[in-house]
Amino acid sequence: MSIGKSEVEYISRLAMIAVAENEVEPVSAKLSKVLDLFEQMQAVNTEGVEPMAHPHEVAQRLRVDQVTEADQHEKLQSVAPATAKEMYLVPQVIE
């Protein structure tokens, strides 16, 4: 299965990963090889087989809805690239 330039751009947007112009061709070639591997699956009849998302089909464990963690924002934000007034700073989004 061959992945073209427009599909690389589409996937780049989905994955939120910039792909430079000079990388499109090698990225496309390697993605196409991986997708070829997936094509092997299409020949198998899986009709009636229930999809399996997890090794143990157990119900999600729930806990009591109570606060169990102390406020650690200073510690957790100490590894952030940019913060101010307990908030994370990002480029302006709204004009």
Add this chain to the structure above:
Amino acid sequence: MLHTLSVKQMSEKLHAGEITSVELTQHYLDRIAEFDPELNAYVTVTPELALEMAKEADVRLKNGAAGQLTGIPIAHKDIFCTDGVKTSCSSKMLDNFIAPYDAHVVTLLKKAGMPILGKTNMDEFAMGSSSESSYYGPTKNPWDLNAVPGGSSGGAAAVIAANLAPLATGTDTGGSIRQPASFCGITGIKPTYGTVSRFGIIAYASSFDQAGPMTRSAEESAWLLNAMSEFDERDSTCLEMSRPDFSANLNDSLAGLKVGVPAEYFGEGLDADVEQVVKAAIAEIEKLGATVLPVSLPNKDLAVPAYYVLAPAEASSNLSRYDGVRFGYRCAQPQDLEDLYKRSRAEGFGAEVKRRIMVGAYALSAGYYDAYYLKAQRLRRMVRDDFTQAFEQCDVIMGPVAPTPAFNLGEKTDDPTSMYLADLYTIPVNLGGFPAMSVPAGFAQGRPVGLHIVGPYFSEAKLLNIGHQFQQVTNWHQQMPEQYR
């Protein structure tokens, strides 16, 4: 020479007061300083932390408050968050990340009194089969510096093989404990999915990732697994059940054990020398009283494509948190929010990680979800059911861990699909979540080869028993590369 002792011998000497944990820890730190520049198996060495913890262990040993592993140093794969220590997952994305908390496994092993020597090199975000995709450069195989140590826990396997740590932690998503264990001639076990808490282990593919011990012997793996497995409510995938004493059955006889050998494991693509080593190991187990019978795993070859849809799909979700906002790498002078996300991720991730995120996003996208993702989930069940049916006839399944011995550095880096096939025998086990281990079984082309032992859910104690009994009649696990003896 302290590093040639078994962990049991070290423990006895520590408890008898013949050596101190500080002496033992310093011995390993000296060896790391001498040998690691060549191997590149550690990405971070923590001498001050190690010696401080060793002093505390010595106090416990003196006070009679020590356990089996108190005072024994350990190396953690750099995927385990370690409070106050850089935890990079061998990625530029986390090169500046000092973990603000401990993974549950790290907490448990700290409680056991095990000094932390440092963090071991790995494939970036545990994606790879050779430890070559690390931001910090590849680790080399102590048995042959031209060979890869396997991946993604290649650094952990190399430090055990080269005696740069007596014990190490690893994680296994598609074979990342067993394949490097096989390539480096050490023992490694991936427990049943859900046995060890995943809290604080940087996530790759959540329904596959499982931590386990990497050691020289099965007995040592049993000891370490005892210390690192416990129910943890902070991990919703951790099984809420009591854990057995994994070392309780080590000395059981193998008489009457039924060993299933799948014909599909010995077909085209398997290196002839590896086949010979694995068959000789199975014959040795037979001599110990086991019965060998044929079983079938007809969907084995579908496991690789199914895994490479499902694991990247989960990875594309898990790795969406690396966006340059709250922690990790941020690109310079982002123009807007989308530019911040896209350039931070493009510059912070390596090629293989980007490829898997893109493949995963594509597999989950509208139009391909049914054809790829749902199809792969159906195949996952078929692969799991193959094992379940085989285990109705036999107690365990044995075969090769990898189709070849360790390959050369750079040999497969340009061909991702060829690299993926290095995990051909290990991946099916992760699809089902079964426990499995690699036990050193011999050499092919001068490089180590492991025997793969797979069991039904919660059969870790049986696997370790088999490994231990095999190691009572063989000495493959005691062999060490000449320059690291």
